[in-house]
Amino acid sequence: MRKETIHVIANPHAASGRGKRVIRELRVRLTDWPTPVIIHETSRPGEATEWARDLPEETPSGPILVVGGDGTLHEVANGLLQRDGAEASRRPLVLLPVGTGNDFNRMLRSGDSIDDALGLLRRGSPRPFDVGRVRYSGQVRYFVNLLGVGIDVAVLQRRHRFALLPGLLQYLGALLSALLRFRPLPTTVRYLDARGTEHHLEGRTLLTAVTVGPSVGGGFRISPDARPDDGLLDLFQVERLSIGEIARILPRVVRGTQKEGRRVHMRRIRSGTIARSDQGPLTFELDGELMTAQTMSLEIDIVPGALTLLDAPESLEVTASERTGAIPGSDEVPVAGSPGEDP
Secondary structure, eight states: OOOSOEEEEEOTTHHHHHHHHHHHHHHHHTTTOSSOEEEEEOOSTTHHHHHHHTOOOOSSOOOEEEEEOHHHHHHHHHHHHHHHOTTOOSSEEEEEEOSSSOTGGGGOSSOSSHHHHHHHHHHOEEEEEEEEEEEETTEEEEESSEEEEEHHHHHHHHGGGGTTSOHHHHHHHHHHHHHTTOOOEEEEEEEEETTSOEEEEEEEEEEEEEESSSOBTTTBOSSTTOOTTSSOEEEEEEEOOOHHHHHHHHHHHHHTOOOOOSSEEEEEEEEEEEEETTOOOBOEEETTEEOSOOBSEEEEEEEEEEEEEEEOOGGGOOOHHHHHTOOTTOOOOOOOSOOOOOO
16 A cells, blocks of 8 residues: 555546546545545646646655546646656556546556546556657647547537537547538648658648547547557548548447558657648647647657556456457447448
């Protein structure tokens, strides 16, 4: 059992208010905890960053229990990295996932219940995680899983209309709504691959996403081979597609079986720059949160091992099927259209 003070940073508004119910139960469960516990509940966007950045210095540094979704973890990570410096945060984190998509949790070996989180506080194994870093308009921010430009921004702008639906279905509903009006962006991406060789992609794109892990949007496996500890980011770019082509590829992206094609690009990268070819401003999102600033370009790289999370030992890994209740080995997803090569 760890003896340090535990700080809880919790978002009561996560998952349309489910966070509030989880926090209430968590308070009861922590009443007799053998070490000091301080609970911070956020009341507005950005407050989790402030709480994490302003935590008192402690030796040794106690763990932080993050209660919320990817957006809450994003805020906490930015607060810690602003405080401790970009190379690494000294405070271990435990995630109790209470979000809409919970894509970061899919990278963990542990489960997603209060019991699982309390077990990690007692005896979780430290595990380093890479984070992405983006520079734009004189600012620096970090992302724990996703930076996105294109249709995903339009999806986030519409997601509230589908708030009653669970994770993946919520994103699917918002995606279908966004596709009716979205116009592909003229985009230029310049990047260094894993060997340090420079490349570029240019065209009218539906989506440009850079990820640390394999999935986004509550289960779209856009980069199925991505690992959060390999020192690389994963680039997924989709050029303009017809509705029929989108219908064919979407089930494969859910399963993570899509392949590189003429208009689907999947690359492992060290760093890169994203800009509009027409010199227009970019709107983007980080970890499912819309960024209010528009910028002319995004400069992206990776910070290896910047965060430490307490996780289950590898021998006790909880599989994705156990988390979701899916049948092990089953990848049955309704496929629209006939099978064929990816666009």
